[in-house]
Amino acid sequence: MSEPAAERAPSGPAGLSPLRRTLLDQLAEPASASELARRLGLPRQRINYHLRELERLGLVELVDERRRRGFVERRVRAVDRDRHSSAYLYTAASRLAADVAALRRRAAAAGRPLATFTLELDIDFASPAAMGEFLDELAAATRTIAARHHRPDDPRARRHRLVIGAHQAITDPPEEAAP
Template structure:
């Protein structure tokens, strides 16, 4: 998410409850209100706000008791807030800081989403790769030694392969499992 007002939308308790209520599937404001013990009007107000911000979308309209009932669904199951929304990271970053990992992850999500959309518009598939592993460390110094060795090996592999026509950004990060 890239705007402060949109970021704050799902943080309101009732809006968060509405989004959680939509995890099980599409629902109307009336159905959500019954589950949440709130008035239909109050829930509908928050559903409309979430819809305006792109966090829910119209799924279907049903004729019900002479009225049209709107059924909505969540557009996502998780929200990643772009770090630039909540503050800019300093130019020089500690590679062992959680903020540095989060900023890299946010950039990865933003860049891959944009590249996937562009590839789809061209009728192509976006070629990516992902590698996951769990590694154990006894002491913090072991983590630092591992990160240094990994960075050295990635640099060696890049040098072996030489410059190519297609540049890839490689993000390697770790966090406690």
């Protein structure tokens, strides 16, 4: 079955489609494809297709299966979206990639540059606890700095999204990496 390009999840870090992000948002509590289809006004088969893909990517998990009207209904939920979840980082990075791609298209169409900034660095943490302490300090410092610069009432202000994520750096070729 051919899916519209906007609904196909690109492989790798390119991003999730708007429909798949909507499904993840809807799956804070367990739901079936039928329940989501009713909620979103879309065909159950279409929702089921995207739920299977999200499950394959590790972004949703099976909660239970139950018999209903002669078939097995699968209920799933989004995986834990806490700040330590790799699935949450993947979702945020996917949204970042999709948003920047859309903004690049708009900027190009308008013949204007797109203002962005990137900060990338590697840190060697002595332990998971040290990483947690760093994260707490980084979050507190970021909130303090953001509060100083946030101008929601200024008509000239333009909203920006800041995404900060961390993952282990890939240092070994795949065939030499330890399990």
